[in-house]
Amino acid sequence: MDRRSILLGTGAMLAGSTISTFAATTPPASYDDAVKLVWRPLDRSGGLREIVRAGTLGANSHNTQPWRFTVSTGLITIRPDFDRRCPAVDPDDHHLFATLGCAVENMVQAATALGFRTEVMVDSANQERVTVAIEQGQPSSNELANAINKRQCTRAEYDGRTISAEDLNKIGTAGTVDGVECLLVTERHRMDAILDYVVQGNTAQMRDQAFMSELIAWIRFNDGMAIEHLDGLSARSSGNPSLPAWIARRLLPLVMTEKGENDKYAKHIRSSAGIAVFVAASNDRAGWLAAGRAYQRFALQATALDIRQAFLNQPVEVPSLRPQIATYLGIGKRRPNLVIRFGRGPTLPPSLRRPVDAVTDHI
Numbered sequence: 176m177d178r179r180s181i182l183l184g185t186g187a188m189l190a191g192s193t194i195s196t197f198a199a200t201t202p203p204a205s206y207d208d209a210v211k212l213v214w215r216p217l218d219r220s221g222g223l224r225e226i227v228r229a230g231t232l233g234a235n236s237h238n239t240q241p242w243r244f245t246v247s248t249g250l251i252t253i254r255p256d257f258d259r260r261c262p263a264v265d266p267d268d269h270h271l272f273a274t275l276g277c278a279v280e281n282m283v284q285a286a287t288a289l290g291f292r293t294e295v296m297v298d299s300a301n302q303e304r305v306t307v308a309i310e311q312g313q314p315s316s317n318e319l320a321n322a323i324n325k326r327q328c329t330r331a332e333y334d335g336r337t338i339s340a341e342d343l344n345k346i347g348t349a350g351t352v353d354g355v356e357c358l359l360v361t362e363r364h365r366m367d368a369i370l371d372y373v374v375q376g377n378t379a380q381m382r383d384q385a386f387m388s389e390l391i392a393w394i395r396f397n398d399g400m401a402i403e404h405l406d407g408l409s410a411r412s413s414g415n416p417s418l419p420a421w422i423a424r425r426l427l428p429l430v431m432t433e434k435g436e437n438d439k440y441a442k443h444i445r446s447s448a449g450i451a452v453f454v455a456a457s458n459d460r461a462g463w464l465a466a467g468r469a470y471q472r473f474a475l476q477a478t479a480l481d482i483r484q485a486f487l488n489q490p491v492e493v494p495s496l497r498p499q500i501a502t503y504l505g506i507g508k509r510r511p512n513l514v515i516r517f518g519r520g521p522t523l524p525p526s527l528r529r530p531v532d533a534v535t536d537h538i
């Protein structure tokens with residue numbers, strides 16, 4: 176990109192925007208109101224604020240939203256918010272950087288639709304910050320951008336239908352970018368083998384007190400909690416009933432059992448059309464970011480085709496299983512980054528997000 180032509184004045188555009196967000200003192204009246212505001216379509220005249228908002232709609236681990244955006248003239252920078260890291264499930268911050276990659280991909284797609292050209296740069300020192308340089312271009316209709324406010328991780332049973340070769344090709348191609356390989360597994364016996372790793376991983380995680388405590392800390396047991404925090408795993412988006420927190424905490428050990436969860440994952444995989452595994456070229460932050468970007472593109476393309484998808488990362492989260500599934504998949508010494516199931520089926524209520532102003536520093 177020619178730096179002289181970087182758009183001037185868009186930082187001011189963001190600062191001066193009047194697009195409504197949640198004011199700190201006026202939380203939305205209901206979960207449905209919050210969903211409407213969070214997942215509203217992109218405002219074509221929204222400038223950099225809308226590009227940041229698109230970033231916040233990316234998939235992100237445990238819905239921790241571990242990001243800080245900085246907006247200046249013609250540039251948006253995204254960096255980790257380490258206060259929101261999850262040391263039990265993600266000790267090396269792999270998921271945190273994959274999450275930033277998801278946000279970056281959404282920003283790039285939104286920018287294109289809003290009439291900007293982008294260039295993405297990962298800082299070379301410690302690969303901690305990603306800068307998206309933005310310059311004025313022509314708006315172009317973009318089915319991936321149109322899917323940004325419809326994409327969700329759907330943790331429901333799917334309907335067992337297969338996906339056509341044409342659609343498989345489209346989602347696989349969307350997920351094959353930046354040196355990331357997107358392996359699509361659709362043969363039943365291979366899906367069953369991956370289910371076996373998911374069950375082993377889930378069993379290990381449910382026996383790990385630190386993992387369970389961290390997970391429970393991010394569960395929002397009812398609509399009130401979800402609206403108050405605007406982050407975390409809301410009961411609704413996980414397909415669970417909204418309950419008073421004190422009741423839900425007591426019920427959890429009774430309803431969330433190893434066997435119950437493992438049976439649920441078996442139903443989830445057996446009702447899916449396939450499993451996608453993302454494998455980046457390098458096992459470092461740049462590679463993890465690239466895996467997140469590739470996954471997000473895949474998910475946007477799937478959404479555009481009315482295909483649902485959800486993560487099943489247990490086999491890549493439990494360190495002892497990672498080399499085992501890598502060997503099974505035949506990917507040599509490369510790290511398997513993300514595991515996703517996909518298929519046709521119903522949607523669930525979406526998760527919530529904190530507003531742009533809560534996650535953005537203006538320069």
Ligand SMILES: Cc1cc2nc3c(=O)[nH]c(=O)nc-3n(C[C@H](O)[C@H](O)[C@H](O)COP(=O)(O)O)c2cc1C
Binds near residue numbers: 238
């Ligand atoms: C790197 C990464 C890892 C994730 N791992 C899991 C997972 O193992 N299981 C799961 O159910 N969801 C997982 N998710 C999905 C998030 O929980 C989900 O994106 C978040 O709750 C926001 O919901 P949404 O994507 O539907 O908007 C992961 C997401 C990312 C980006």
